Amino acid sequence: MLKEESISIYNALMVRNFDITLIRTFTAVADQGSMTIAANMLHLTQGAVSQQIKRLEDMLGCALFERDKRGLRLTDAGERLLGNARRLLLLNDDIWADMTELTIQGSVRLGVPYDLVGATLAPVLKSYAERHPQVEISLVCASSPELLAELEKGTIDLCVVEEQFGASRGECLSVERLVWVGAKAGNAYRKVPLPISMVADTCAFRSSVFAALSNDGRRWRTVFENGNIEATTATVRTDLAVTAWLASTVPADLDILSVEEGLPELPVFAINLHLPKGDATPQALELARHIREGLMRPRQSAAA
Structure with a gap:
């Protein structure tokens, strides 16, 4: 196999790995219906939140939000992602807590x-x-x-x-x-x-x-x-x-x-x-x- 082909396959596989930060930002925006409010909760700028949502949409090749008179709402693709995104975050946080927590008392x-x-x-x-x-x-x-x-x-x-x-x-x-x-x-x-x-x-x-x-x-x-x-x-x-x-x-x-x-x-x-x-x-x-x-x-x- 050519070196260039190996690199191409590797890059394609890497794209399939979700960035937990992007998933966490996505769920915050979905819950609040506002990038501004989500940014305040995550201690980020509104621009940073917008860029993270754009990165996630580019990775998945679809729009996750659309805007109406009441603010942001999930697209059909966004609705499909949200439930799985929550499960992914819960599993991530449970694994992290299980591997890092010390015995706490007092x-x-x-x-x-x-x-x-x-x-x-x-x-x-x-x-x-x-x-x-x-x-x-x-x-x-x-x-x-x-x-x-x-x-x-x-x-x-x-x-x-x-x-x-x-x-x-x-x-x-x-x-x-x-x-x-x-x-x-x-x-x-x-x-x-x-x-x-x-x-x-x-x-x-x-x-x-x-x-x-x-x-x-x-x-x-x-x-x-x-x-x-x-x-x-x-x-x-x-x-x-x-x-x-x-x-x-x-x-x-x-x-x-x-x-x-x-x-x-x-x-x-x-x-x-x-x-x-x-x-x-x-x-x-x-x-x-x-x-x-x-x-x-x-x-x-x-x-x-």
Whole structure:
């Protein structure tokens, strides 16, 4: 066989090897429907993300995304790739963890807002506990501003918080709509002044919600602010008030209210991961990895 033929065959075989970085970028863009948001999550420039998607499309010889009025959406080829891409990433990350992880023990203190403890972080904490049974996990629940203050003081080892998109130095794990929430077929949103139930006066959404109402010329009154999400949920469920939550955290038995109901549009928020400025413990770094992987995977969302 000629040397040139051998090189040609070798190059053809090399093209069949996926670059995990390109696959990870592809899934981030597919999940977010935006190269800009994916770039922020991956700590890349929008141009770098665009180039990586182009490289992957060139490798496969097909377009993976197309643009419509709502942003980027997957082509038929992109839909076919996405499921396999997720499986490839999971296998890659599992192999890496299995081959590199050390025995971790000790304790780790995680700060989480009340509304993210359940469906959002429960599966992540379960997988971490199963993988590292020698680590004792402590949860500290408070509002996002309070958790950032606790991290600064060193009373917690890491935290997941809700912050207005683009206004944080934390690691962006997910970007979501902040939405109005009311009782099924309720009428609270029609009342003047608008009755609002917030979990606490330090709630991360509070200033954004009140600013939106002020800009819209809408009067309001607070019904409940006492740091208890169950009580907030109860006031909304019984149609005593409305509230504002991230779309993915809205319970199925409550309604997401739209601007058609006369309520002002709310800003986009990010779920961000924060580690201490100094050295984090091995158990905190490993928990951060689990959180990162868990929240960057697609979750059941109430967003349409």
